[in-house]
Amino acid sequence: MSDTQTPGGFTGNPTAALDVAGTGGCCGNPPQATLTLPDTAPADAGPCCGTATDAAAEGSCCGSTAKADAVASGQGCCG
């Protein structure tokens, strides 16, 4: 028997999973209850945590509030 051809597997290149933003830190898994298939990367997605607005408001990309909100919103986080 060969592999079945059902839908599934990575929607893009699997190796993209090796280059997920925020990999350098760790602060709890984001809730991805509404995870949807991405069209393109959000324009304001930062490389570290949360949105650019979050980070700017906190004064630091890895500030506490930005970090917690980034985790809760599923945008990633930073260590």
Added chain:
Amino acid sequence: MTTPTVPVDGLDPLLAAVDGASMAATVATLAGEPFAGRRVGTPGGGAARAWLGGQLADLDAAVSLEAFPVTAVPEVCAAPTVSCHDGVETRRLDFGRDVAVHLASAQQPRPVRGDLAVAGHGESAGRWLLVPAGMSLADAGGHADRAAGLLIGRTVDADGWQYTMLAGPNPGPLPVLSLEPGLHASLLRAADRGVGWLAGNTPIRRVDVSAANVHARWRTAADGQPDLLLTAHYDGVGDHPGLRQPAAADNASGVAVVLEAARILAPALPGGAGLAVALLDAEEAGALGSAHHAAQLRDDDVQPWVINVDGAGHLHQAAAVEAGGPAHPLLAALHQAGRHTGLTLVAGPVASDNRRYAAADLPVIGIGAGMAGYHSPADIPERVETSALIAVARLVVATAWLVATTPATRSSAIGD
């Protein structure tokens, strides 16, 4: 990319054996009152650990515990008593929804009453200072000489809860309460008008505790064969006084998936692959259990192939996968497993224990299908979808099976 066409004879009976009811029962047990949300270092966490050790022993594994210390775990030791007046009416605030104790708060056991003011504007002594949007806590603290405390606005989740975090900033010198954004805005307007007061306490302390990972092994890898390590954290953020936080999706669901995958794989995994499980403690305190374990593996020069599951309670369109270390062969097997089981995967953040193994340069994939009620009283077993448990368990079983059976294809299936 090319589609791998690895033979899968023998896999389908294993996938058919995945038992959703058993996993749902595991989630319900771990989320139950006796385990009290499973915060690291608590009696509930210890009881969960003992129960899990028994479950693994019942699966004929060699079980061991690995203890390690964790310092300064935040613990809200009483429900805060907070009331306020916005110039129109007096309100008693609802702990967990209207108000929560901020991680950066100093301990203030007894309620302190003070007039409202805006941080950075006017006199601060004896007043509760509302921190405007855009002002950091550090900056607010600079305007808070002899203040009663700080009040910051904090987003609530779809259920209206202020989610709990254990990993975060160290405590500062002042009491800090986080308020639901609408309430914060209302009190900010009152403070601007020079009216209003708040009376409240911040009963939070830091405790040094002992944590422990639960290890189980069924098979040792033969020379040149992969050693599979399935991981999930069993700790939660813990109950608050009067406020249960069952931690069903995060991460009783991941533990249930790992136990079920191990149950199926242990007697059936082909070839000379090894099989072990690590149920990790203190993830919510900063992924400390996996940090401890990864350091051990590095010191022992052992390189397992790690599959970590954090959040298998809800599946919308796809599961997120984050990989680290030399994981190309593992990703190839995962990709084929996703295709075979019909589970769509997307590269996305899984900020969990997998990152500690990745930092140790071990091949690792983290899988997060999703969860509802993150770190709140809404993370209950009834919101964990059995279909999601089944989908992720099938993915893990298939991935492990493919790793064990297809060594010749592992390095080429995704074109690396």
